[in-house]
Amino acid sequence: MRDKRIYLSPPHLNGEELARVQEAFDSNFVAPAGPMLDEFEETFSSFTGIPYCLALSSATSALHLCLKHLGIKKNDIVLASTFTFIGSVSAAYHLGAKIVFIDSDPNTWVMSEEHLKTALEGLHKQKLKPKAIIPTDLYGNCINYYSILELANNYHIPVILDSAEATGSIHKGSHSGYDAYASVHSFNGNKLITTSGGGILASHDKNLINHSRKLAQQAKEPFPFYEHKEVGFNYRMSNICAAIGLGQMNDVEERVSRKRHINNRYRRALSDYPNISFIKETPETESNFWLTTFTVTSEETTPESLRIALELENIESRPVWKPMHLQPIFQDNLYFGERESDVIFKHGLCLPSGLGMTEDDIDRVLKIITHELKKN
Numbered sequence: 001m002r003d004k005r006i007y008l009s010p011p012h013l014n015g016e017e018l019a020r021v022q023e024a025f026d027s028n029f030v031a032p033a034g035p036m037l038d039e040f041e042e043t044f045s046s047f048t049g050i051p052y053c054l055a056l057s058s059a060t061s062a063l064h065l066c067l068k069h070l071g072i073k074k075n076d077i078v079l080a081s082t083f084t085f086i087g088s089v090s091a092a093y094h095l096g097a098k099i100v101f102i103d104s105d106p107n108t109w110v111m112s113e114e115h116l117k118t119a120l121e122g123l124h125k126q127k128l129k130p131k132a133i134i135p136t137d138l139y140g141n142c143i144n145y146y147s148i149l150e151l152a153n154n155y156h157i158p159v160i161l162d163s164a165e166a167t168g169s170i171h172k173g174s175h176s177g178y179d180a181y182a183s184v185h186s187f188n189g190n191k192l193i194t195t196s197g198g199g200i201l202a203s204h205d206k207n208l209i210n211h212s213r214k215l216a217q218q219a220k221e222p223f224p225f226y227e228h229k230e231v232g233f234n235y236r237m238s239n240i241c242a243a244i245g246l247g248q249m250n251d252v253e254e255r256v257s258r259k260r261h262i263n264n265r266y267r268r269a270l271s272d273y274p275n276i277s278f279i280k281e282t283p284e285t286e287s288n289f290w291l292t293t294f295t296v297t298s299e300e301t302t303p304e305s306l307r308i309a310l311e312l313e314n315i316e317s318r319p320v321w322k323p324m325h326l327q328p329i330f331q332d333n334l335y336f337g338e339r340e341s342d343v344i345f346k347h348g349l350c351l352p353s354g355l356g357m358t359e360d361d362i363d364r365v366l367k368i369i370t371h372e373l374k375k376n
């Protein structure tokens with residue numbers, strides 16, 4: 001019989017969720033409104049220190065509302081990390097924005113300040129003013145907030161941080177997203193915490209959150225009848241999903257230390273292999289290491305050969321994100337960089353990093369990887 005399957009990052013339940021869901025059922029708030037939704041927003045807000053939080057059906061919808069509030073429309077320029085997941089830029093795409101992609105620092109993999117600076121200067125010379133910058137806290141690693149924010153502030157451009165992967169990550173003592181104009185966080189099934197699916201828009205700007213709350217609920221005006229001065233969306237998180245989230249919020253810090261432990265075990269075991277290079281945390285970041293990621297740059301062992309070797313042993317691993325400037329749909333978009341993420345994409349792999357992984361599971365993964373690397 002085959003050993004049990006090890007997944008990349010499956011949902012991890014701590015046992016508190018069902019009691020909170022039962023509570024939601026008992027109150028009959030089986031609806032996209034209710035006390036658990038308010039409590040989930042308050043809990044997330046006090047955990048991150050970000051004063052205003054709005055719980056939604058996904059991080060993708062959170063980005064959509066934020067860009068809508070900022071008035072992003074057809075042909076507006078939006079700068080974004082190229083090395084990210086599509087959800088980071090799909091809202092800007094649907095609003096008709098022209099997305100300009102910025103490449104990564106080759107060590108930390110997050111948006112390079114140098115390339116951002118070049119892009120901002122270049123666009124400024126052409127009298128083009130971007131309406132927003134959307135950098136990604138990649139695999140839990142935080143961007144260099146202060147240098148990115150300084151560049152953005154020079155041109156008065158709001159930074160909306162895609163922190164979908166970085167719930168629980170800390171940068172210079174603040175929770176990921178704290179310093180940006182707004183940030184989005186994801187509670188999809190594979191993320192650090194899950195509500196089965198969901199997201200949060202978080203900000204210091206009360207107007208943004210109040211307007212987004214209205215937009216997320218079909219933009220009804222506060223009248224007893226149905227009155228519309230603008231058209232919104234149906235993007236609210238349900239009270240039941242919020243109940244799951246409340247259960248999950250009980251042990252976020254333990255989750256982060258568990259992820260860091262898994263990452264540390266992989267790093268230590270593979271530190272002697274010169275062809276292996278792990279993502280580097282930006283200075284003063286405590287990453288949640290949502291997924292452990294590395295590049296392998298040997299002639300004989302490729303990420304794909306490692307992935308297949310793992311798959312034969314019933315272990316799931318995945319290539320890293322394919323950069324947006326390499327996607328067929330974005331082939332004509334402007335791009336600033338020196339192909340750093342092309343290289344990471346070619347050589348990168350995401351290792352199983354599930355919170356439920358045992359020490360034996362990690363050994364199983366490592367045994368196969370080291371075996372593959374020693375073959376040559």
Ligand SMILES: *Cc1c(COP(=O)(O)O)cnc(C)c1O
Binds near residue numbers: 084
């Ligand atoms: C998961 C993810 C998203 C999308 O989150 P959803 O909640 O699934 O919409 C966006 N950006 C990044 C970088 C992600 O990893």
